[in-house]
Structures are given as C-alpha cells and as structure tokens.
Amino acid sequence: MADPLIRFRDVTKEFNRPDGAGTFTAVDRLSFTIEKGEIVAVLGKTGCGKSTMFNLLAGLIEPTSGKVEVTGHDPFREFNFFRGKIGIVFQNDRLMPWRTAIDNVVLGLEILDTKQTEADTVARRWFSRLGLSGHENDYPHALSGGMRQRVSIARAFAVEPDILLCDEPFSSLDEMTARDLRAEFVRLVKQAGKTAVFITHHINEAMDVGDRIMVFHRPARIAYEARMDAASREGSGRQAVQDEILKVLSLEAGEGMPAAPAAVI
C-alpha cells in the first residue's frame, strides 16, 4: 500500500496562556493518516483544536512534539517545499480589499511567479467555473458573502494544489448558498483528484462532504471516525452515523472517551 499523503504522529501542540500562567494543550498526541484523493471532514465543538490541527497541517505553526508529514515532508520546517502544493480556503474569505476580484484569484499564481497572461487566463477560467463571470473588476466590498467565498475558493483552486485545506469555509453563509457551494466544492475536488481536509462544526456538512469523518474531542483527539459510503449517506445508514456523532459530541472531553480512536464504521 502506498504511503499516506498526510500523517500526524503523536502530535501535541501547547500554547502559552495569555496571562503567562503556564501553557494549555490544544492538540494532544494526535495521530491519523489521510490517503491521496480522500476528502476528510473534521468535526468537533468550538475550541476542540480543529483549527490548531489545521494550522499545523498548513505549516503555519510548529508542533510542540510529534511529527506532521505531508508527502513525507514537514510543512513547517520545509516551508518553501510546499509552494503551490497546499491550497487553503479559510472560514472568512480573506480577500485583499485593495485587489479586484480577479486580482485576488491571481494572487497565488502571482506569488508562484506564473506569467501574467497565463495567470489571467487561469483566473478567468476559475471565475467562469464558479459562476463569477462579469464580476472580475469588482472590489470585494461590492460582492455578496457567497460570491466572496467563491472568489476565495477560486483563489485556492487556481494554483492547482495537491491538497486543499478548508477551515469552516461556508459557516458564515446562508444555508442555500452554503449547500450550493458545498456541492460545487466536492465536485471540483473529485474532478481534479485532489485530497482535501474539510473542517466543520456542522454534522450534515461533514456527512455531505467527507469520504471520512473524524470527530474531535478537546484537546484535539479523535473520539470517533466514520467512513462515508453510499449506504451511510442516505436513509437509516445516515441516521445511524448521525446518531453516533451526536452521542460522541455530547460527551464531555475525556468522559467515556476511548483511549484509542473508535472503530471505523
């Protein structure tokens, strides 16, 4: 079997408390692997360490102990190795207000030193795919929340990354827009054969998007894992997974939590 694309090995991340009184553990001896082409939805309550795990994976912060590997490389220490290999869609769109919508999509390509004409062509193609045509020269403030998030998705996809990291990307949108974008996102990821880690705190979103669901308990330990197939996406199969997730989420961290990850459904 091929090596996993992403591997966390006993990763712990501690932060200094703002009042200087010691440290707190955001991620505690976290271990998991993600295979190429998988979409893994990470689910958990607010403050359970999902975003810390996300930042570790993105190479934005360094683990206190343990090892994070993406394609066998350390995303924090080998920062430049990952140029163009990881695309991120954040919770808020994080568009640069001084750039037009199209220039925001071009940003990643510009950083990767892509020729301007080529970058422009790629950006326009993504614009069209995400239904944004006609808004190329609009500044972000003139776009609706859904359109802004589409621009940020286009920005992440435009650099053709191997891995997509999404941190609750649709949480600030209305349900209808979020549903459309979710479906669009899964279609684009599958079509391009990308690997994606999708963080969310909505059970249904995790079940719609993920090939696999990991439920986190504070401090970022996997309390439950479920593989989503055709049977578990619909009817009683879906209900069973949903009930299980609800049960796990309702447990206080540590209370009744298995020492090792629960069995995969």
Next chain:
Amino acid sequence: MTLNPRLRQILQAAASTAVLLAAWQTASFFFPHYLFPPVQDIVARTVRILVNWPELKQVLETAMRIFVGLAGAFLLGSLLALPIGRYPKLESYITPFLVFLQGIPALSWVIIAIIWFHGTEFRIAFIMIITTLPAFTFQVLDSYRSMSKDLFEMTMSFRPSGWTLFRVLIVPTIIPGILTAWKINLGNAARVVVVAELVGATGGVGYELLRQQQLFDMAGALAWTIQLVLFVLVVQQIIVWIENWLLRYRPVSERAA
C-alpha cells in the same frame, strides 16, 4: 434646495474666508498699516511674488527643502519602522531614542546643526529630517502593525518570498498610513523649514520673512507666509488626489457623502 455636498463645502469655506478678510480690512481702517495692512496690499504682494521669478524661486527653494527633508525622513523612518515591526524586540532599543528626539525643539536642532555642519543646505536637510523622523517612523510602524493577521496567514499559505510578501501585502497595508504621515508631516515640515531658514539660510521663505521683519513690512511678511500656506494646501490636495486614487477600493457609505 439641496446643494451638492462639494459645492456646499466650497461655499462654507468661502464664507469663513470672506468673514476673516472683512474683519482684517476693518482693522486696517483703525490701525496703522504697518500693523494691519489693507487686504489689497497683501494680495498685490502675494501675486507679485508668484509672478516675479527671483521671488518665486525663493518659494520653490523652500518647497524643495521641504520635499528633500520629508523624503529623507520618510525613507529613514520606513527603514527603522519595518524592522521594528518585523522584530518587535528592536522596539525597546529604538523607541526611547525616537521619543527623546521628539522632545527636542526644532530651534535646538537649528543651533546644533549650525555648530556641527558647514553647508547651509546640509544643515537644513539635517534639521528637516531629524525633526520629522520620529513621526514618520511611528506612523509607518503603526500602519505595519495594523496589518491583518488573517491576510498575513492567507498570503503566507502561498509561501511567498520576503520581497513578494512585501510587495503584495505589506506595501498595500501601509500605504494609507504613509499618506496620512505625509499629510501630517507636511504641515510640521513647513513650520520647521521656516525656522531653519530664518536662522541659517540666505534664501527661501524663512530668509525673506526675516527681511520683512527687519523692514517692518507686515504686508510682505504676510505675503511670504501665504506662499507657504498655498504650497501646503496645493501639496495636501495632490496627496488627497493620490489617496483617492490609491484607496479607491474603500467602500463609502451613501450616508457619509
């Protein structure tokens, strides 16, 4: 009737100027002209300076000194502010020095510059730079610190080189602060340059003011002062145009119009 907001603003400014001029003209009827010269004398002297090349040259000389001083202070200030922003530990070493500089009056720098240096232009440039340097540094530093953590992380996710990060994120972030710094320091520089020229130059608006004082010519003193005010107003307006163009992405509420 609803007036165009811009037109209303102009009319309001014109009205307050008219009141001031009327008050001055009234004073000129009751006081000797060496104290309150008539408005027409001041206007005539002001226009004469503008159309008489040797005199206009003095104004341009002062303008050039202001520009050189401000550009030097801006460059040095940015060179200090950006490393401080990047490496906050530097702040505890550099900030006390800048605060100390801020406390020294411009006139003291004039004396120090006269004792230290020989060339007039060098002295004036030194005074201009040293007096406006702290403000530029603090303002550029402040705008650097206002950089959005979210945008920084988003940009870093593409793994840019240091130069690219500077170009795509840092420069656009600090531009509003830089423009504000130029607007504020322009007024300060105009005041300081007059002091520097008054004491240590043989040309420029400050030198001409000294001459008018020796001649007891109030109309001349006011006309030369107006040159400086006009210069500041013109440059301020140019900065506003540049600002409007560079910051055109900013949304404006209809209520704010």
